Amino acid sequence: MRGGLSLIAHKEQSTGLAIDLVAPPKIASLLLAAQNLPAQILVQAGDDVRVGQTLAHTHTTRLHASVSGRIADIRNDNGQYTFVIAGDDADRRDDSVRPIGDFSSMEVEALRTRIALAGITGLGGACFPTATKLAAAVHKQAPLLIINGAECEPFITCDDRLMREHAGDILFGVQVLLYAIAGSQAIVAIETNKPAALQAIRAANKALSDSRIQVRAVPTYYPAGGERQLVTALTEKEVPSGGMPPDIGVLCQNVGTAAAVAKLIRTGEPLIDRVVTVTGSGVREPRNLRARFGTPIATLIDACGGYTGPLERLIMGGSMMGVALESDELPVTAATNCIVAATLTDFQPPGREMPCIRCGHCATACPAHLLPQQLLRYARLNDRPALSELGLRDCIECGCCDFVCPSQIPLASTFIAAKRAS
Amino acid sequence: MKFQTGPAPHSVGSNRVRRMMLLVLAALAPVVIAHLLCFGWGILVNILLAVSSALVSEAFALKLRGKPVQPFVTDGSAIVGAVLLSLALPPLAPWWITVSGAAFAMLVAKHLYGGLGYNVFNPAMAGYAALLVSFPVHMTRWLLPAGLTTTDLSLTQTVHIIFSGQLPLELTWDALSGATPLATVRAGLILRATMDEIHAQPLFTSIVGAGTVGTGWWWVSLAAFVGGIVLLATRVIRWQIPVAMLVATFVCAMFMHALDPGRYSTASFHLLTGATMIGAFFIATDPVSAATSDRGRLIYGAGIGVLAYAIRAWGGYPDGVAFAVLLMNAAVPLIDRYTVPRVYGRP
Numbered sequence: 102m103r104g105g106l107s108l109i110a111h112k113e114q115s116t117g118l119a120i121d122l123v124a125p126p127k128i129a130s131l132l133l134a135a136q137n138l139p140a141q142i143l144v145q146a147g148d149d150v151r152v153g154q155t156l157a158h159t160h161t162t163r164l165h166a167s168v169s170g171r172i173a174d175i176r177n178d179n180g181q182y183t184f185v186i187a188g189d190d191a192d193r194r195d196d197s198v199r200p201i202g203d204f205s206s207m208e209v210e211a212l213r214t215r216i217a218l219a220g221i222t223g224l225g226g227a228c229f230p231t232a233t234k235l236a237a238a239v240h241k242q243a244p245l246l247i248i249n250g251a252e253c254e255p256f257i258t259c260d261d262r263l264m265r266e267h268a269g270d271i272l273f274g275v276q277v278l279l280y281a282i283a284g285s286q287a288i289v290a291i292e293t294n295k296p297a298a299l300q301a302i303r304a305a306n307k308a309l310s311d312s313r314i315q316v317r318a319v320p321t322y323y324p325a326g327g328e329r330q331l332v333t334a335l336t337e338k339e340v341p342s343g344g345m346p347p348d349i350g351v352l353c354q355n356v357g358t359a360a361a362v363a364k365l366i367r368t369g370e371p372l373i374d375r376v377v378t379v380t381g382s383g384v385r386e387p388r389n390l391r392a393r394f395g396t397p398i399a400t401l402i403d404a405c406g407g408y409t410g411p412l413e414r415l416i417m418g419g420s421m422m423g424v425a426l427e428s429d430e431l432p433v434t435a436a437t438n439c440i441v442a443a444t445l446t447d448f449q450p451p452g453r454e455m456p457c458i459r460c461g462h463c464a465t466a467c468p469a470h471l472l473p474q475q476l477l478r479y480a481r482l483n484d485r486p487a488l489s490e491l492g493l494r495d496c497i498e499c500g501c502c503d504f505v506c507p508s509q510i511p512l513a514s515t516f517i518a519a520k521r522a523s
Numbered sequence: 524m525k526f527q528t529g530p531a532p533h534s535v536g537s538n539r540v541r542r543m544m545l546l547v548l549a550a551l552a553p554v555v556i557a558h559l560l561c562f563g564w565g566i567l568v569n570i571l572l573a574v575s576s577a578l579v580s581e582a583f584a585l586k587l588r589g590k591p592v593q594p595f596v597t598d599g600s601a602i603v604g605a606v607l608l609s610l611a612l613p614p615l616a617p618w619w620i621t622v623s624g625a626a627f628a629m630l631v632a633k634h635l636y637g638g639l640g641y642n643v644f645n646p647a648m649a650g651y652a653a654l655l656v657s658f659p660v661h662m663t664r665w666l667l668p669a670g671l672t673t674t675d676l677s678l679t680q681t682v683h684i685i686f687s688g689q690l691p692l693e694l695t696w697d698a699l700s701g702a703t704p705l706a707t708v709r710a711g712l713i714l715r716a717t718m719d720e721i722h723a724q725p726l727f728t729s730i731v732g733a734g735t736v737g738t739g740w741w742w743v744s745l746a747a748f749v750g751g752i753v754l755l756a757t758r759v760i761r762w763q764i765p766v767a768m769l770v771a772t773f774v775c776a777m778f779m780h781a782l783d784p785g786r787y788s789t790a791s792f793h794l795l796t797g798a799t800m801i802g803a804f805f806i807a808t809d810p811v812s813a814a815t816s817d818r819g820r821l822i823y824g825a826g827i828g829v830l831a832y833a834i835r836a837w838g839g840y841p842d843g844v845a846f847a848v849l850l851m852n853a854a855v856p857l858i859d860r861y862t863v864p865r866v867y868g869r870p
Contacts, residue, residue, distance in 0.1 A: 106536075255534070329867065329868065333867075339868045340868050341868050342866060342867070342869045343868075344868070399524070408524075412526055413527070414526060414527060414528070414533055415526040416533055418531075420531075420533045420534040421533075421534070422531050422532065423531055423533065424531065425529050425530075425531070425533060426526060426528070427526055427527075429524050429526070443533065447534070448533065449534060449537065450529070450533060450534065451535045452535075453594060455540050455598065455639065456638070456640030457640050458540055458600075458639065458810050458811050459640065459810045459811050459813070459815050460543070460810040461815045461820075462538070464815065464817075464864070465761070468867070469867040469868075470864050470865060470866050471866060472815060472816060472864065474815060475815070475863075490863075491863065491866075492866035492869070495866050495868060495869070498531075500531055503535055504532055504534070504535050504536045505538060506535070506538075507538045507539050507540045507542065508539075508640070509539070511530055513530070513532065514530030514531070517530075
């Protein structure tokens with residue numbers, strides 16, 4: 102495997118801590134990212150809603166109430182809908198929340214529809230609708246299911262904890278997903294730096310004795326859990342440029358997604374919560390928390406004893422690809438795998454930018470085998486043909502180039518902007 | 524609560540341009556020490572002159588260009604260039620040679636092209652080449668290594684010679700200076716001497732300490748090799764350029780020596796004299812003016828090795844590393860264009 106970095110994991114603060122529940126929030130703000138797709142709004146302000154009730158949907162995504170109570174407000178900021186529910190603490194369940202039970206007696210298509218109706222999306226951070234991915238895998242007849250438990254980004258431990266504590270659920274989810282794509286083989290991939298998770302999944306797999314499922318340890322490096330990098334590490338095949346894993350017969354799903362699918366089958370509960378790692382030296386007691394969507398991040402911080410002092414940044418995700426949040430009033434969504442309350446003791450933020458000295462460290466680090474320094478030059482010249490020839494679209498935005506750049510040039514963000522502009 | 528935002532990644536590694544330049548300077552220390560032991564105090568005076576001239580020239584250029592002076596003058600790149608130029612100059616070169624060479628390197632070769640990161644040509648080698656074609660007599664007056672001369676110059680004498688251009692009364696240039704091994708071989712061949720006859724000259728035979736005095740250059744090369752290993756180990760440079768250049772030089776020299784040992788020096792002679800080692804690890808590896816992809820760097824390094832050998836064997840100058848580097852600098856855009864690595868997922 103060429104490229105990538107060996108990073109300080111920063112996981113030791115939270116990796117040993119079991120997942121705790123946070124109480125459902127008094128006020129839940131739920132986001133439906135419609136992204137200019139037509140959205141069907143099924144409730145009105147003032148309506149009484151129950152946990153699991155559908156609030157709105159687009160063609161591919163669905164949003165469910167994560168708490169019971171009354172719709173206090175529905176906002177629309179340029180296609181970004183926010184549903185504010187004033188919770189009643191009763192946690193009344195919607196009638197639609199009923200166990201499915203024996204999935205293997207269902208039509209495969211009906212099962213995928215059920216997963217779509219439950220609003221399940223990828224929980225690795227990208228939030229791609231799971232049913233859409235399953236349909237693509239079926240369309241391409243992809244036989245191999247890869248379950249991504251690499252969790253290569255610094256700070257994040259939610260998948261590690263999930264694997265240690267819910268190995269059986271994850272493997273049950275793998276069986277459901279295999280059925281949903283009529284797949285023949287599944288590989289659960291875990292980085293070597295998570296021996297406890299590896300052991301838990303291996304033990305559960307042994308108990309299950311499903312010969313279609315294997316557990317594989319993958320080398321620890323960043324970005325080992327990048328979808329393309331993981332596919333190549335496990336199959337020695339490359340996902341074609343501009344294509345997706347199903348093009349080479351592979352479907353990738355995160356361990357959290359598998360667990361969510363398992364929960365849907367067993368309880369009928371749609372996707373209304375997730376595990377969030379709250380960590381960083383800016384928070385008093387790091388924890389792994391299972392939080393309902395719509396819970397304000399500030400509530401999670403409070404559950405962790407509050408801030409220790411002023412923060413350098415509040416990051417959603419890890420230190421490499423996470424988003425710096427401007428406010429802790431923002432709610433937990435399916436993408437909130439981790440909150441890093443970062444101070445200067447956690448890491449070195451980029452400093453003064455110098456000119457590129459063409460050292461090529463970025464090219465050595467690039468897992469997509471690009472020449473970031475050349476891309477930078479053409480991005481600044483806005484030379485689109487040169488950018489596309491050099492593979493701007495193949496950039497996975499991992500930030501390895503920024504990390505090694507001795508001139509501290511913001512390469513990844515320049516490439517992201519150039520992608521958006523073209 | 525509100526927080527500062529900014530693009531990902533939020534954390535970066537500890538490598539900096541300045542750190543790389545400081546490591547290069549540290550790796551150059553053994554070379555400077557070897558030079559000092561073999562050729563006397565001159566190198567220290569040259570380094571002082573070249574570094575001062577380079578820093579003043581760079582500050583001046585930055586001011587003219589309206590760029591911030593402090594971050595660029597302190598990035599270390601001007602110092603590295605000045606030290607490399609000093610190592611290429613004769614140890615008793617008059618002060619104005621050193622000063623004007625360093626100024627040329629900074630003002631013309633570096634800042635006229637846009638400063639750090641934008642220079643097409645290696646500034647130190649451009650400065651050296653400009654001096655060599657402008658002042659050929661001064662530039663070829665090399666000191667004989669310690670032991671071959673009857674007098675060791677003191678620091679005061681050295682400073683006096685460099686600043687006044689005058690030798691002390693009791694000394695002559697003939698007694699102090701002589702041709703380098705490469706120049707000796709070249710001159711000998713022009714006089715139709717055989718390699719055996721050339722190597723019978725005092726430069727190659729007088730025994731001083733551990734070896735012949737010709738080994739003065741040898742020790743400098745060895746020190747450059749040690750420094751080069753430090754650069755590789757600290758990942759300031761990667762192996763492609765030095766290995767390609769040394770292998771290319773070795774292969775050319777071995778082939779020609781095998782064809783006609785009477786006219787062509789041995790491979791080890793080519794590797795250990797002149798600027799081969801220092802060129803392979805410190806000059807050709809200047810990232811700004813080198814090719815960037817791994818494959819490109821192999822071609823670039825090999826090109827320098829072949830051209831440097833060709834200039835030595837058949838060209839008009841005893842050593843060819845500087846011109847070979849400059850020629851390959853000019854070829855970099857072409858090399859870069861044709862050595863773009865295969866992108867992940869593409870055929």
